[in-house]
Amino acid sequence: MASPLLSLQGVSKSFGGVQALSDVSLRVYDSGVLGIIGPNGAGKSTLAGIIVGALKPDRGKVFFRGREITNLTVRERAALGVAHTHQIPRVFQSLTVYENLELAASRRVSRRDLDGIIREAAEKLGLNGLLELGASQLSSGQLRLLEIGMALLSQPLLLVMDEPTQGLAGLEVNYLSNILRSLSERLAIILIDHRVDFVASLSNRVAVMSRGRVVGLGRIGDVEVVEKIEAVYMRGA
């Protein structure tokens, strides 16, 4: 099997007396979606924070393309190709949609190609009519798409998406699903969401988390994984 893009080895993290993550090990490969599901408090967002560098683990190591990145900052990991979208979309409110996308792209794209790439990305995301609008004027669904657009224009190898369906209506979730499906063919995505059906429909593999541990890992159709999902959601195990 090919060497993993991202690898977590025995990662633990606690806040005060609360053990948020306990001995978590995961591998993510070059493309496809790894879904992470689990109830509130399972440690999903803490895991995302450790992968992108917003949090440092108490124990364990994080590797990216074979290089240890445990102690690298968010900025250093971004430079290596790790991008992140947040539970509540974070964009630059005082800038226009175009300017937001431009800031995201301009570190990787030459000035000559910048405009074309921004407009192409905006069209794919359905933001092409909104480019001159201030980000503060967007709906929550549009903000979500803008944040995804910014993440993609930074040309990542790994995209960590924390609760991307939060605040989205049914049609917007379908639209987002289609976008993620096409993206997953060319980059690795870690998809963290509480909507099991959404994660299941997109993921090649699923990690089921409960109380800071990965209690099940495999394909969504695997009997063992289904049992674990039922266990953590129905019985809180």
Place this chain on the structure above:
Amino acid sequence: MRVKISALAALVAPLALAAVYPLLPEYQRALMSRVLILSIYSYGYAVCFQMIGLMSLGHAALFASGMYGAGLYAFYVSPDPLAALLVGVAASTLLSILFGLVSTRVGGSYFMIGTLLASQALYLAALHFNEVTGGEQGLVLKKEATIVGALGPLLSELDARYFTSLAALTIVIVCVTILSHSRLGRLFHALRDDEGKLEALGYNTSALKLVAFTISGALSGASGALQALLYGYIGAGYAGILNSVEPVLWVLVGGPYIQVGPLLGCLAVNLLSDLARGLLRGHVLTVGAGLVAFAFATGRLRWAYRLLGVSRGRG
């Protein structure tokens, strides 16, 4: 469209200030000259406070370093006002880099306290080395060492002060307008909006803060240098805490358009302060009352900004 209107206003403002000069009585001409110099300081402060959202309480030190750099050079080294101006700006730029290297690594109240302490250290140093700086009493420069002296054959003292400060202010307005619409300006606005997000896109936010702080300090120092070279006086009073607090009020009162806000705020506060001088004891009280009134009226001002179609806070 709003951006174009604010940029146009920034270009019209200096023309209006030039046009109004012949209509002003002598006292108001002198007053306006001082206010125009302080407006450059206001723009300098706005680059730090308004563009990247860092509230400094130590900008008086940057203003004073420009003033001392220019004034001491003109007093001790050479009575060449242009060279003195450059020395003043260089001194404040250097001090801004030193201040910035330490203070921009922290944010919020730590930044405010750090800049306040650094500023007070410079103020005390100016008092301590009073045989060089003249301390609180200050030093008076020879007329030939000042800009007024150099322009003497061409313009009266009053005209020289007004039009030199107006010319300098025009250059600053043009530079700040260009900056606010440049890629660097957009990065500054993004930094103010969400530093963590900008970091996550791979930008070095500490370096960006240092650049903004240095530009801010250089403009503040230019204002201080012009103050010294147009009035022929330098004194430690300019490094005091009040001179750090006043630009906060100017920028707040001036509103969200960085192209014209710092000028409007500085004009409004200083002209009102001058009017109130006859009614109240000291303009310190006026400035304090202004800050308190502003704090209470913020909600109403937001409403006023919305009414004017201003919502993005950058212009």
